Amino acid sequence: MNIFEIYRINIINLLKNLKNKNILLLPDNLNSINVDIPPVKYDGDISSNVAMVLAKPNKKTPENIAKLIVAELKNEKNIENISIVKPGFINIKFKNIFWSDFLIEVINNHKTYGIDLKQVKKNYLLEFVSANPTGPLHVGHCRGAILGDVLANLLLFNNNKVKKEYYVNDFGGQISHFTKSIFYRIREILFKEEFPKNDKDIYPGDYLIDIAKNIIKNNKDLKFDNYQNIYEKLTQLSVKESLKLIKLNLKNLGIEHDNFASERDIVLNKEVESVVKKLEKNNFVYIGKIKAPKVEDDTKWIEREQLLFKSTDFGDDKDRALQKADNTWTYFAGDVAYHENKLNRKFDILINILGADHAGYIKRITSAVEALSGKKNKLICKVSQLVKLIKDGKPFKMSKRKGDYITVEDLINEVGKDATRFIMLNRSSDVEIDFDFAKVKDKSKENPLYYVQYCYARISSVFRNTNKILEDDIETKNFKHNYSNEEIKLIKKISEWPKCVEVSSNMLEPHRIPTYLYELASDFHSYWNMGRNDKTKRFIDEKNEISLDKLILLKSIAIVVKSGMNILGVETPNKM
RNA sequence: GCGCCCUUAGCUCAGUUGGAUAGAGCAACGGUUUUCUAAACCGUGGGUCGGAGGUUCGAAUCCUUCAGGGCGCGCCA
Numbered sequence: 001m002n003i004f005e006i007y008r009i010n011i012i013n014l015l016k017n018l019k020n021k022n023i024l025l026l027p028d029n030l031n032s033i034n035v036d037i038p039p040v041k042y043d044g045d046i047s048s049n050v051a052m053v054l055a056k057p058n059k060k061t062p063e064n065i066a067k068l069i070v071a072e073l074k075n076e077k078n079i080e081n082i083s084i085v086k087p088g089f090i091n092i093k094f095k096n097i098f099w100s101d102f103l104i105e106v107i108n109n110h111k112t113y114g115i116d117l118k119q120v121k122k123n124y125l126l127e128f129v130s131a132n133p134t135g136p137l138h139v140g141h142c143r144g145a146i147l148g149d150v151l152a153n154l155l156l157f158n159n160n161k162v163k164k165e166y167y168v169n170d171f172g173g174q175i176s177h178f179t180k181s182i183f184y185r186i187r188e189i190l191f192k193e194e195f196p197k198n199d200k201d202i203y204p205g206d207y208l209i210d211i212a213k214n215i216i217k218n219n220k221d222l223k224f225d226n227y228q229n230i231y232e233k234l235t236q237l238s239v240k241e242s243l244k245l246i247k248l249n250l251k252n253l254g255i256e257h258d259n260f261a262s263e264r265d266i267v268l269n270k271e272v273e274s275v276v277k278k279l280e281k282n283n284f285v286y287i288g289k290i291k292a293p294k295v296e297d298d299t300k301w302i303e304r305e306q307l308l309f310k311s312t313d314f315g316d317d318k319d320r321a322l323q324k325a326d327n328t329w330t331y332f333a334g335d336v337a338y339h340e341n342k343l344n345r346k347f348d349i350l351i352n353i354l355g356a357d358h359a360g361y362i363k364r365i366t367s368a369v370e371a372l373s374g375k376k377n378k379l380i381c382k383v384s385q386l387v388k389l390i391k392d393g394k395p396f397k398m399s400k401r402k403g404d405y406i407t408v409e410d411l412i413n414e415v416g417k418d419a420t421r422f423i424m425l426n427r428s429s430d431v432e433i434d435f436d437f438a439k440v441k442d443k444s445k446e447n448p449l450y451y452v453q454y455c456y457a458r459i460s461s462v463f464r465n466t467n468k469i470l471e472d473d474i475e476t477k478n479f480k481h482n483y484s485n486e487e488i489k490l491i492k493k494i495s496e497w498p499k500c501v502e503v504s505s506n507m508l509e510p511h512r513i514p515t516y517l518y519e520l521a522s523d524f525h526s527y528w529n530m531g532r533n534d535k536t537k538r539f540i541d542e543k544n545e546i547s548l549d550k551l552i553l554l555k556s557i558a559i560v561v562k563s564g565m566n567i568l569g570v571e572t573p574n575k576m
Numbered sequence: 577g578c579g580c581c582c583u584u585a586g587c588u589c590a591g592u593u594g595g596a597u598a599g600a601g602c603a604a605c606g607g608u609u610u611u612c613u614a615a616a617c618c619g620u621g622g623g624u625c626g627g628a629g630g631u632u633c634g635a636a637u638c639c640u641u642c643a644g645g646g647c648g649c650g651c652c653a
Contacts, residue, residue: 039596332653
């Protein structure tokens with residue numbers, strides 16, 4: 001029930017008719033013909049640019065084209081008024097009955113209202129978070145985690161298939177340092193040996209002590225005397241403990257992955273060897289040298305022959321190393337194998353959510369996926385920009401070494417899951433955001449979360465006060481179709497919801513949803529307050545009853561708010 | 577040096593594939609509660625969409641270029 005899409009299709013069908021009668025010529029691509037919301041001052045409900053688009057191929061003025069179309073449309077039963085404005089915009093104003101009929105559609109299809117029906121359904125693999133399993137998540141991981149989760153919700157809402165995956169980097173140098181740190185902590189606890197906290201390869205955080213204690217407690221038969229002998233086992237246990245912490249953090253953020261893919265498994269299964277062979281066969285790898293990176297001190301750089309992937313064939317700045325000097329695989333090689341693994345699982349689209357600090361990695365991994373699949377745009381990478389923390393009015397700089405950082409746990413305890421999610425989602429992922437603790441905790445209209453929730457709570461209270469249940473189905477038989485202009489303004493806003501979903505989903509930009517919900521809530525609050533001076537605008541009358549028309553209006557707003565908040569993964573309390 | 581992101585009102589930001597006289601919130605000032613939840617509402621002011629070119633019927637949006645801010649550049653992950 002996307003009225004913009006319905007009228008776009010109406011207009012296009014009408015154009016095809018005119019074409020068949022040899023009245024109009026149509027361009028091959030009709031995508032630039034759109035139906036939109038006109039600016040308020042034009043007193044129209046929807047508008048189209050169709051006349052401008054067709055002017056050139058037909059060698060006519062937009063006004064003349066518009067006249068042809070208006071002549072066809074003006075007798076349509078829903079249309080109250082249709083006009084042509086300046087360059088050639090066609091503005092349509094609907095009869096009131098159109099809007100009340102529309103509300104019935106919303107009520108009758110409340111489970112599916114907003115779903116983008118014309119979107120081709122796809123099978124997605126969405127990889128996000130994938131933070132190193134060396135400790136709990138901190139605030140820096142939050143934004144990408146929430147973005148990924150909500151993208152999944154959005155794609156699922158549109159009836160796509162989505163698998164949410166976490167790539168566990170449980171192999172390589174970082175993990176050995178981590179395992180070693182755990183080993184020293186265990187030695188510290190069991191044998192009172194001093195922990196080498198000044199070693200720069202050692203993780204300093206106190207959470208390692210808890211992990212060490214857990215490992216000791218649950219593995220009484222293990223001996224911690226020889227690091228080499230216990231290394232494999234201890235790595236497994238340490239990663240497992242870390243993942244436990246991470247999963248708990250994610251759960252508290254309202255996030256649950258479907259699968260955790262292990263880098264270690266991929267390497268030990270020799271998947272790297274086989275993907276390198278595949279690339280070799282297709283001539284995408286060679287032995288060569290790469291130059292020292294610009295930033296590094298050039299004197300430290302030892303140029304050598306090594307195995308490289310030809311990412312420059314796909315637009316990267318330089319070719320990328322697959323093997324280190326000690327002949328072990330680079331992180332990139334493992335990730336290429338992981339992406340081949342994803343491709344073999346037959347998804348239509350792969351999506352990766354990355355932090356801003358990994359944006360430079362996108363070119364090489366998309367190159368690899370293109371080389372392996374032969375297709376462009378099989379892998380889409382979304383970057384979530386930095387979150388600047390503001391505490392007590394001042395920027396808060398995190399420093400892991402000083403132990404001076406905010407974990408997800410701290411964040412949830414202080415501001416809560418819903419506020420965190422809503423604020424992180426409220427802005428485009430392309431821009432840095434300020435996350436001001438004071439503002440996120442604030443319970444007033446300054447906080448958009450509460451502003452939207454309050455709208456739902458007010459609707460709930462009307463149902464409660466008239467002894468009705470918001471969740472119950474509504475019998476629409478005695479509908480009067482009697483709405484004021486102010487109410488129609490609200491209905492129009494409700495009608496924009498499918499458009500919001502469509503654009504958010506096509507662009508993979510969920511921030512449009514909180515923006516839209518805020519506008520809807522704003523229109524609602526505004527209408528609510530009119531009831532102060534004008535009793536006809538109150539929902540509940542003197543007899544403590546509510547008209548069916550008003551009930552349907554409220555129910556429709558609640559349907560959309562609930563639906564939107566579900567996608568965001570945020571609660572809609574009935575009372576506040 | 578190179579790559580990516582950003583630059584829109586005093587501040588924080590919306591603004592799908594190019595569309596009409598560019599929109600919110602905050603801050604400022606002035607109002608609204610015997611009344612369905614004031615976690616709310618109404619009103620007033622506020623703009624060279626970073627600068628300069630270009631593309632076209634039409635540019636905040638696309639291209640070129642310059643300037644400013646952020647992130648990155650590995651045989652780390």
